Amino acid sequence: MEKNVTNILVVGIGGQGVMTATEILAEAAIALGQDVKKTEVAGMAQRGGVVSSHLRFGPKVLSPQIMAGTADLLLAFESAEALRWCHYLKPGGLVLMNTAKLVPPVVNIGLYDYPDDPVAEIRARGYPVRAFDAMEIAMNLGEVKLGNTVMLGALGDHLPFPAEVLLDAIVKRFSAKKPALVELNRKAFEAGRAAAKAAGQEAVAA
Amino acid sequence: MAAVMPAPAQSRLLLSGNEAVARAVWESGVRVAAAYPGTPSTEMLEVISTYPDIYSEWSVNEKVSLEVSIGAAFAGSRAFCCMKHVGMNVASDALMTLTLTGVVGGLVIAIADDVGLSSSQNEQDSRYWGRFAHLPVFEPADSQEAYDMTKAAYDFSEKHQVPVILRMTTRINHVKALVTVGERVPHAATGFKKDTARWVMTPAGAGKRIPLMFERDKALRAEAEISPLNVIDTGRDKRVGFVSSGPAWMHVRESYPDAPTLKLGLSCPVPIEKIRAFAATVDKLVVVEEVEPLVETELKAAGIACYGKDILPRQGELAPNVLKPAVAGLLGEPVPENLTPVAKVFPRPPTMCVACPHLGVYYTLAQLKNITISGDIGCYTLGAGHPWNALDTTISMGASMGIALGLDKGRSEADANNRILAVIGDSTFLHMGMQGLLDIVYNKGNVTVLLLDNRAVGMTGGQDNPGNGRDIHGDPAPRVDFAKLVESLGVKKERIHVVDPYQLPVLFKTIREEIKIPEVSVIITDQPCVLIDDYKKQKPYEVIDDKCTGCGNCVDVGCPAIHVMRREKVIKPSGKEVELQFVQIETSACTGCTLCVQPCAPGAIVHADTTKPIRLIRH
C-alpha cells in the first residue's frame, strides 16, 4: 500500500444511505484536489443485504479496495456490521458507530443470533470505539433522514482534513437538491460531531 | 446520473465505470444504443438514455439488442450494445456470424463480467469471446481508462471494420473514480450500401469471408504488438515481472509498486512478441488475469515460461489480499497473514421487499405438498430461501419452462403423482420464456406455470419493459397482454387465470385446482413491484400484543416488516413441543398489503395509528 493514502471503510445495510455518505466524503476529498477511488461490495444491496463501501484518497490511488488490516477509520451505520468489518482496521484504528441494531429476517426466524454486545466485542479486540445513537439524534432534530449527516458529522474530527471541508460538501449537495434542508443538515453534522466527542470522553472514563 | 450529461468538456468528474463509458459513447458520436438490463452493466444504458441525441432502447433480450446494434452499424452509424457476461451467451449466435461480415459504423460491445459473483448465477470470462469470435478485446482498469478505451475502440472498430469487445468487470462498472471528459464529435451515418456477398451469410458467402477474417486476425495481432494500450513499466525490482490487465493490474501495482509490469489494454489478440521481450527482462514472469488462464495458456504455447493459475485462484478477484500471499511464496518471502473476520456474525442474505407481490405466491407454494417447482431468474429466485423454501431449480433466464417440461417427461415412477410447477417473471418470460412455454404447449406437457407479472424488471432496479407499456424514457409504448399472448401460444382459455397475488384464498384455490388438471395452465399475477410508481401504499398495520397467540402464521409470509420479538417453547396437549413466536410490525415500513393479516386467526393485526410509527430498531 502506498503511504499518504487514507482508507475509510463505511458499512451498513442496504437502504441506510451508506453509499451516499461515502460519495459525499469522496466529494470532500476531491475538493481538496486529492485523487479518489470509491468501491462497494453490495450484492443486491437494495434488498437488505450488507453494504461495505471503500473510500481511498491521496495524491494517487491505484487499487480501489482497502486491504483487511489497513483501514484508518471504520464508520458503521449498524452495530453488528461494525463487528463484522472491524478486522479491516489497522491495529488501533478507530470505530465510529451507530448503536442501532437492525435485525435481519434470518435472526427473526431463529436461524441465527444477534451478537449480545457488539461494542464490547469490538473493544475486546483492541479497537477504540465511539458509539452513539445516530437515529435518536436525528429524530430529536425532527427528521430520521438526517441520520446520514449525523454519521458524517461523527467523522468530522477524525479526518486528515478539517471538518469544515466535509460540511461544505454536504451543504453543496443539499443546496443543489434540497436548499430547505441545508440548515437542518448543518445542525445534524454538528450534533454528530458532538456525539462522537462525548462518546470518546465516556470511553476514557469507563 | 444526470450530472454526466451536461458537464462541459475538461470537467473532472467522479464517475463509475458505467457512467464513464456512457459519456464516452456520447462523445464518440454514437447514434444507436441497445441493451437488456443485467448487473453490473445496467447503468451504462440508463445513463446513455439521458442523452437526447442517441436513440436508446431496452431490448427484450441481449440477442435482440446486439442485432439492433448490428443493423445500425451496417447502416454506417456508430452503435453501442452492453450486457452482463451471461447476456453474451444469449447473443452469441449473432456474434459468431457478425465476425464474418464485420461492420461499417463503429460498434462497441461492452460485456460486464461479475468477477466475485456479487449478483449472478455463474462467473464467466468474456475474454473467451475474443478468441472464439476472432474479435479484439479492450480491457480498461478504471473509470478513466473505460472512458479513454471506449473512444479508442470506436476508431479501432472503424479502421478494421470489426466490432470491439470492451471487457469490464464489477470492479470497474461500479467503482467511482475521477475522469476528465471531453466533447461530443458527431458522426453522420454513411448509409446502408447493398452488398449481398458481404451482408448475406449463406454457406457460399460465409466461405469467402472466413479467409478475410484470418487476414484481419493478422492485422489485429500486428496492432496489438505496437498498441499504445499495451504499456510496459520497467520497474526496479526485477525478481518478478507481471503481465496483467483490468483491475487486476491495479492490484498488482498496489501490491508490488517496484515490480516491472506489462499492462494489456488490447489483450486479445495477445501481443506475444512484446511479452517475450518483456519476459527476458525479469527473473520470473507471473500472469495475473481474472478469471481464466487465457493469456497464460497462450504464452506457454508460445514457449514463454510463466506462472499463473498454478499459484493464483481461478475464481474471484485477484485483490492484494490474494495476490500478496501467492507471490510471496514464489519469492521465498514470509507469507503475510491474511486477516479474516474476528467475529462470526450472522449473514444478511438479500430479502424480498416489504409487501412484495411475490410474497403471497411463495407463502402459498410453501403450503403445497408433492410439488416440484422449476424456478427462474429474478427477485422471485429468493423464494428458494427462508422462510418459504419453495423453489427447486434455477439455471438461466427462461429455463424454468423447458426444465419443467423435462421434469415432467423424465419423471420416475415414484414421482408419478408429483405436480410440476414453473415460476417465471414477466421480463424473464419475454426475454426467453415464451419459446419454452410454446414448447410445453406443443409437446403436451403437464406443467402449471406461474407468470409473475409485476410490471417491471424488479431484480435490476425496476426498469420498464414491454410488459408495462413504458419505454426506456418512461414514455408510453405498446403493452403486451400476457393472457392473450399465452392463449395465442396455444394455452386453453379456461386454463389461463389472472389473479391478484394479495388475495391469498383465491391464489391458493386457483393453484391447487390447476395442478390437479393434467395439462398446461398459466396463472398470471397482476400486482406491481413496490419499487415502481404504479405501486400504491395502503394504511399500515400493527399487532395488538394481547391478541397475538404466537402462532407464527404471519412470520411465514416472509415480509421483512414483521419482527419476532419473543419466543416461547410450550408443550401442546398432544405432547408435542412447539415454539411460539410473538411478533411486532415495523409500522413505519409496512405498506398495508394485508398478506400477514389474512392468516392471522385471532385478528391480532389491525390498522396502525399512523401518528405514532413503530420503528423496530433495537438499542
Ligand SMILES: Cc1ncc(C[n+]2csc(CCOP(=O)(O)OP(=O)(O)O)c2C)c(N)n1
Ligand atoms: C441472460 C441474462 N440477462 C440478464 C440477467 C440479469 N437479470 C436477472 S433477473 C432479471 C429479470 C428479472 O425480471 P423479472 O423476470 O420481471 O422478475 P422480477 O425481478 O421483476 O421479479 C435480469 C434482467 C441474467 N441473469 N441473465
Ligand code: SF4
Ligand atoms: S424489487 Fe420488486 S419484485 Fe423485487 S423483491 Fe422488491 S418488490 Fe419484489
Ligand code: SF4
Ligand atoms: S398471525 Fe397473528 S396471532 Fe399469529 S403470530 Fe402473527 S400476529 Fe400473532
Ligand code: SF4
Ligand atoms: S401488511 Fe403485513 S405483510 Fe403487508 S407490508 Fe404490512 S407487515 Fe408486511
